[in-house]
Amino acid sequence: MIASNFLNLITKFFAPPYCAYCKTFLSNETIFCEACFSAIKPIVSMKLAITKSQTISVFAVSGYQDPLKRLILAKGWSKQLASTHMADVIWQKTLLPHLSCDFFIPIPLHWTRFAWRGYNQAELMAARLAVLSGKRMINALSRKKMTQSQFRLGSNDRVLNLENVFSCNEGYKNCLRGKHIILVDDLMTTGATLKSAAKVLFECQPASISAVVTCRVI
Ligand SMILES: [Zn+2]
Structure with a gap:
């Protein structure tokens, strides 16, 4: 709570x-x-198959194009503000306010990348969405291994690159059973990251998993 109040304060000033x-x-x-706000071209939600019997719905504000692309690529200090802005746009331009949700779970960075950057954009977005919705954000996932940037890989390599990347943190395993989970990330390219994260979370037997992203490459 203190962190999100601080974020609000930063945004304001x-x-x-x-x-x-x-x-x-x-x-x-x-x-x-x-x-510019009305120039954001909305796109429909899509289903992403996780296993033979399990799918998740992915909600995105738009394709990976301006004006939102500019927010995703924002550098430095303003990137933290950009994360808050992205969450606001998601809240205004997707069906998220109508979805069942108990927990927002951000896609984590590997700790070395987090240490280098100092923040995780997905986590800042999830924190803001928690404030807007009155629900909780939990860091239930850890990234076990460093992965190469997905942009440089072909689609087969992307899947291999992201296999067994995430694990569910011990303390959260039991509290996810029967809950509605919403994964949060800034950008979806092939969906390999969301798939890998959802696969791990389905083992905790939640009632549902959805995902929200600012942009989805189409
Ligand atoms: Zn403008």
Whole structure:
């Protein structure tokens, strides 16, 4: 809670008063100007098969294109604000407010990458979504091994790259049974990351797993 209050405070005092895409001056606390906000082209949700009998629904705001692509690629300090903004857009532009949810679970970074970057974008987004929805964010997953950047790999290699990458943290295993889980990440490319994470979480027998991402490569 303290972390999310702090995040709110940061957003309030450091959010630049201009559109995150076209830099038009804004008089109210929004992310994009009206023109850029309405230029976000929504896409339908999709089903991702995890096992033969289990699927998850993936909700994305749009394809991987501007103006949201700009937020995902934002560098440095503003990237933390960008994460909050992305969560706000997800909340406004997807069906997320109508989904059953007990826990938001962010896709984790490997600890070495976290140490280097200092934050996990997916975690900041999940924390913001927890504030907006009144639900809890839990760091139930760990990333066991370093993976190569998915962008440089072919689709077969991506699946291999992400096999057995995640594990469910001991303390959370029992509390996920019968619960509605929503995975959070900034970008979905092939879906290999979400698949790998959902596979591990299904072992805890939740009632459902869905995923929300800002953009999905189509
Ligand atoms: Zn704009």
